[in-house]
Amino acid sequence: MRVARCLDQNGLSHWVEPLSADRARLYEGDSPFGGLRPGEREIDVRRWLAPVLPTDIYGVGLNYRAHAAETGADLPDNPVLFMKPSTAVTDPDSPILLPAACEHGPEVDYEAELAVIIGKTARNVAVEDALDFVLGYTCANDVSARRWQKRGGGGQWVRGKSFDTFCPLGPVLVTADEIPDPQGLGIRSVLNGRTMQSSSTADMIFTVAELVAFISRDTTLLPGTAILTGTPEGVGFARTPPVFLSDGDTIEISIDRIGTLNNPVRDARRD
Numbered sequence: 001m002r003v004a005r006c007l008d009q010n011g012l013s014h015w016v017e018p019l020s021a022d023r024a025r026l027y028e029g030d031s032p033f034g035g036l037r038p039g040e041r042e043i044d045v046r047r048w049l050a051p052v053l054p055t056d057i058y059g060v061g062l063n064y065r066a067h068a069a070e071t072g073a074d075l076p077d078n079p080v081l082f083m084k085p086s087t088a089v090t091d092p093d094s095p096i097l098l099p100a101a102c103e104h105g106p107e108v109d110y111e112a113e114l115a116v117i118i119g120k121t122a123r124n125v126a127v128e129d130a131l132d133f134v135l136g137y138t139c140a141n142d143v144s145a146r147r148w149q150k151r152g153g154g155g156q157w158v159r160g161k162s163f164d165t166f167c168p169l170g171p172v173l174v175t176a177d178e179i180p181d182p183q184g185l186g187i188r189s190v191l192n193g194r195t196m197q198s199s200s201t202a203d204m205i206f207t208v209a210e211l212v213a214f215i216s217r218d219t220t221l222l223p224g225t226a227i228l229t230g231t232p233e234g235v236g237f238a239r240t241p242p243v244f245l246s247d248g249d250t251i252e253i254s255i256d257r258i259g260t261l262n263n264p265v266r267d268a269r270r271d
Contacts, residue, residue, distance in 0.1 A: 001175040003032050003136070005049040013049060018172060021045075032135060032173060033119060033223045048092045051138050051173035052117055054226035057084040058215055059142055059161060063230025064203045070238045079206050079214050082157040084142075084167050084228075092170035092261055096143055097268040098247060099163045106244035107147045108265075111231035112189035112197050112253045114182065115140035115169060116208055118225040122216045130212035133221070136175040137182060139253045139261040140228050141168040141189075143245075146237045168253070168263045169226070179257055182208045186256040187232060192249055199232030 004018045015036055016024035022045045027036040032052075061080035062068045068075055090096065098108050119135025142161065145152075149160025179185070182201060189197040206214065211227055236243040245251065247267040254260040 001036070001178065003027065003036065003173045003175065004051050004171060006045045007047045007049065008043045009046050011046070014043065016043070016045075032175070048171060050089050050091050050169040051171070052169065052224060052226065054086055054089065054117075055222045055224040057086060057088070057167060057226045057228065058082075059084055059157075059228045060206070060211060060230045061157065063205050063211075064199065064232040065205055066199065066203055066233035067231060067235070068205070070233045070235075075205055079211055081215065082161060084158070085162050087164060088162055088167035090165040090168045090263070092168070093263065094168070095165065095264045095266040096141070096168065096245065096251070097163070097165045097266055098245065099145060100269050101148070101163070102145050104147060106246065107145050108245045109144045109146055109236040110189050110191065110196065110245060110251050110253075111142035111144060111235055112187050112255075113140040113142050113228045113231050114185065114187060114201055114208075114255055116182070116212065116227040116229060117173060118212070118221045118223060118227070119176075120223055122212065122221040124218065125213050125216045127209050127213040130209040130216075131176065131182075133212060134176045134208070135223070136173045137179055137255075137258060138169055138173045139171070139255050139258055140226070141251065141253050141261060141263065142228050142231060143167065146244075167228075168261055170261045171259050174258050185258075188254045189234065190252040190254070191243070191245075196236070196243070197232050197234035199234075201229070203232060204230060
């Protein structure tokens with residue numbers, strides 16, 4: 001099942017099956033967490049929304065072998081975790097805002113990521129059972145302000161990854177039954193038509209199942225929890241010269257069997 005959220009022409013939000021860029025078929029039911037059923041009624045779409053509003057957002061750093069290599073980092077013994085606030089979530093086609101707090105020059109980077117959405121309460125989950133707790137998958141961009149991430153946050157990553165609009169999600173949630181093996185998906189980022197990242201989730205150091213099991217150890221993962229599973233090689237700060245997002249850019253995140261998440265970039269100081 002492919003599930004999206006949208007606003008109709010009256011500004012009401014709905015769970016829908018996308019049919020085209022501006023047309024959708026309504027699902028019956030309250031939400032994907034309670035169960036949705038295909039409906040018959042079609043509506044015109046005013047605007048697409050992030051397919052879920054996460055209860056919590058966990059990020060995973062250094063989870064692709066080639067990305068660890070390009071940064072000169074050793075492979076971690078355990079997943080490197082951080083969190084992003086739910087207020088960082090932004091919708092498909094909505095702008096990523098370059099924060100006014102980045103006053104020392106360009107530093108905002110893109111990170112193509114597979115986002116895992118937890119479907120039922122999970123705690124102390126075994127690796128072999130972990131995928132049973134996954135509702136589905138969507139595309140994510142773990143937008144990162146590198147100076148704030150590395151030096152401006154007291155050695156912690158949260159500040160540099162938590163600005164408003166720094167967690168685009170979408171365009172759809174693909175339920176887990178349609179992706180029984182999340183470790184064989186192509187993943188790409190394209191900046192202004194130029195491919196920057198092109199890899200596969202097969203390069204993950206810790207699999208989706210291993211991440212769910214690790215994060216749930218003595219920690220309750222509520223339905224709607226999003227786990228951003230790390231980014232492959234090709235990020236902007238690791239390039240020579242570095243490539244950072246600029247006002248007027250367009251960044252696309254594509255994952256096989258899910259789709260393409262598209263966001264323009266705008267300088268917040270223009271507002």
